[in-house]
Amino acid sequence: MPRAAIGIGSNVGDAAANVRRAFARLGELGDVAARSSLYRSAPWGVTYQDAFVNAAALLDTALAPHALLRELKRIETEEGRVVTYRWGPRVLDLDILAYGDVKVADPDLEIPHPRLHERAFALIPLAQIAPEYAAKCERLPPGERDAVVELAPQ
């Protein structure tokens, strides 16, 4: 079965509880093969908002990439996400960071996630459970790596 890497983020309400619930809900879409620790991270992109809690999961799923995206969007909505603005605050964000070796370049879906390599908040949790991303983490500026702090080991 294909293995997807999912990035999880929250900075509205009880962000750590939201991320833990997201791990459970991913189980509806396949087998969760690995969960990273939870990390507190300084807001990236739009910096005048609360800190995020971020994590990553590896999901073995029979869903094809676009079907997986649709299901992730459904879960975000069911968990209370309301559309605000790009990179703005959110109850739950679920991104497809990678999907096996598959590449997708559609208007509504890009895989690997186009901003993964510049986001310490996504790369650091992912590298914890997928060590092939460690080299990419080491290429991040040290200040950005330091802005992502492990909160709670799984």
Ligand SMILES: Nc1ncnc2c1ncn2[C@@H]1O[C@H](COP(=O)(O)OP(=O)(O)OP(=O)(O)O)[C@@H](O)[C@H]1O
């Ligand atoms: N790999 C991907 N994972 C999730 N969404 C994606 C991906 N590639 C493209 N998208 C598209 O991005 C759209 C916006 O997603 P979202 O609202 O989560 O953006 P954002 O988190 O504000 O910004 P970013 O796209 O930089 O993470 C989604 O509706 C989806 O169509």
Ligand SMILES: Nc1nc2c(c(=O)[nH]1)N=C(CO)CN2
């Ligand atoms: N630290 C951090 N910053 C962000 C995050 C996130 O999950 N973590 N998500 C965003 C929307 O894509 C914008 N900025």
